[in-house]
Amino acid sequence: MSAELACIERRCRARFPITEVLYNCPKCGGLLEAVYGKPAQSAPELKKLWRERRTSNAALDQSGVWRFREFIPFLDDYAHAVTLREGCTPLLDAPQAARYGGLDRVTFKHQGFNPTGSFKDNGMTCGAAQARRLGMRRVACVSTGNTSASMAAYASAGGLDPIIFIPHGNIAFGKLAQALEYGARTIQVEANFDQILALVRGLADRLGIYLLNSINPFRIEGQKTIMAEMLDQRDWRVPDWVVLPGGNLGNTSAFGKGLRELKEMGLIDRLPRLAVIQAEGAAPFHDLWRAKDRSHLNAVEDPHTLATAIKIGDPVSWPKALFEVAESGGTVEKVSEQEIADAKAVIGRCGIGCEPASAATLAGIRKLTAAGAIRADSDVVAVLTGNVLKDPNYIHEYHLGVLKAPGDVAVMPNFGNPPVVVPNDADRIADLLSS
Numbered sequence: 001m002s003a004e005l006a007c008i009e010r011r012c013r014a015r016f017p018i019t020e021v022l023y024n025c026p027k028c029g030g031l032l033e034a035v036y037g038k039p040a041q042s043a044p045e046l047k048k049l050w051r052e053r054r055t056s057n058a059a060l061d062q063s064g065v066w067r068f069r070e071f072i073p074f075l076d077d078y079a080h081a082v083t084l085r086e087g088c089t090p091l092l093d094a095p096q097a098a099r100y101g102g103l104d105r106v107t108f109k110h111q112g113f114n115p116t117g118s119f120k121d122n123g124m125t126c127g128a129a130q131a132r133r134l135g136m137r138r139v140a141c142v143s144t145g146n147t148s149a150s151m152a153a154y155a156s157a158g159g160l161d162p163i164i165f166i167p168h169g170n171i172a173f174g175k176l177a178q179a180l181e182y183g184a185r186t187i188q189v190e191a192n193f194d195q196i197l198a199l200v201r202g203l204a205d206r207l208g209i210y211l212l213n214s215i216n217p218f219r220i221e222g223q224k225t226i227m228a229e230m231l232d233q234r235d236w237r238v239p240d241w242v243v244l245p246g247g248n249l250g251n252t253s254a255f256g257k258g259l260r261e262l263k264e265m266g267l268i269d270r271l272p273r274l275a276v277i278q279a280e281g282a283a284p285f286h287d288l289w290r291a292k293d294r295s296h297l298n299a300v301e302d303p304h305t306l307a308t309a310i311k312i313g314d315p316v317s318w319p320k321a322l323f324e325v326a327e328s329g330g331t332v333e334k335v336s337e338q339e340i341a342d343a344k345a346v347i348g349r350c351g352i353g354c355e356p357a358s359a360a361t362l363a364g365i366r367k368l369t370a371a372g373a374i375r376a377d378s379d380v381v382a383v384l385t386g387n388v389l390k391d392p393n394y395i396h397e398y399h400l401g402v403l404k405a406p407g408d409v410a411v412m413p414n415f416g417n418p419p420v421v422v423p424n425d426a427d428r429i430a431d432l433l434s435s
């Protein structure tokens with residue numbers, strides 16, 4: 001099977017060997033993507049093969065990413081793959097959430113069930129594999145979020161040295177804690193995100209470091225399998241809509257590419273529409289989508305939202321994401337901090353739970369059904385991107401009614417469930433529980 005890297009810019013489309021260490025097109029600076037020749041198997045053969053692997057005890061078959069390896073055939077030797085049994089995440093029905101979102105039915109594809117608690121694992125298993133196949137010993141990213149937690153885990157599991165660069169005085173402790181535990185060397189630099197990125201790019205060549213930032217095309221390949229797994233779980237019934245949060249827009253790019261490829265391969269006969277939801281304080285892609293001129297994204301200087309996983313002002317993958325949303329006949333919406341917080345609590349009440357960025361999906365669905373953009377009887381899959389335990393402070397503050405959005409704006413605990421303090425008195429407790 002032939003595999004190459006290709007520049008996505010239509011006027012360039014330059015191709016490069018899959019084994020070259022590249023992050024952008026050397027000719028025009030455009031984003032790169034992996035491209036492949038036709039698979040050897042037919043669509044029915046692939047469906048059968050991927051389903052049968054669910055009963056296998058082989059490590060790669062137990063991975064919800066490598067189970068679909070014919071769909072991401074960039075490796076020539078699977079000894080390079082690193083798996084923590086990522087993917088294999090459930091599709092969950094949630095009637096209360098459906099009602100709240102104005103739908104007859106909604107299904108959550110919960111990527112928070114991954115080994116480090118977010119969909120970043122679907123991509124990182126591939127990024128780490130590519131680093132090993134390239135013979136790199138060290139990998140790095142600039143992140144304090146789920147990317148660093150995931151990279152640390154996969155690098156350490158694969159015998160690589162993980163290095164995390166973080167901006168000075170800008171630490172999200174919950175996720176950073178995972179990175180420390182998984183053995184990442186963590187370097188705090190007295191500079192902002194963009195300055196550090198430039199610095200690390202320069203150091204990468206000099207020190208033999210492979211970068212696993214958001215534009216890494218192999219991470220995108222891994223994240224494609226979220227759509228393949230979702231469709232396999234639905235016996236290849238295509239939903240009307242796939243709803244997901246948008247930050248750097250890697251996931252939007254991955255879902256769009258994956259779905260188009262599945263259609264080209266004959267596994268599905270139509271595309272679901274992609275609905276990307278952003279937070280109001282970090283919505284440059286939403287603004288681009290609504291703009292007359294879509295040739296240029298205006299970065300948000302000082303993005304703000306409590307949903308830190310989508311607090312991105314200058315999303316690197318926007319050209320890919322814009323193409324994919326348009327190609328799918330999709331849309332982009334934005335939601336407030338209050339809407340995210342309430343939707344999150346509703347998802348919690350379903351016994352499911354997720355991190356704030358993930359809840360933007362249900363908040364967006366509620367807005368899109370109210371506007372008539374999504375019909376109540378639509379078949380909707382919403383992707384919950386991260387685990388409920390990623391951000392416990394947010395939850396505690398919401399339920400106690402003390403959560404503050406940026407700008408010191410109070411978030412109302414509309415679905416608050418605060419703990420009750422009682423004296424050591426059986427009768428008082430009995431009264432309380434029967435009221």
Ligand SMILES: *Cc1c(COP(=O)(O)O)cnc(C)c1O
Nearest residue numbers: 146247248249250251309385386
């Ligand atoms: C990374 C992340 C996002 C944003 O995904 P992009 O690919 O950057 O758009 C959303 N939710 C969670 C939990 C994440 O970790």
Ligand SMILES: [Zn+2]
Nearest residue numbers: 007012025028
């Ligand atoms: Zn190019």
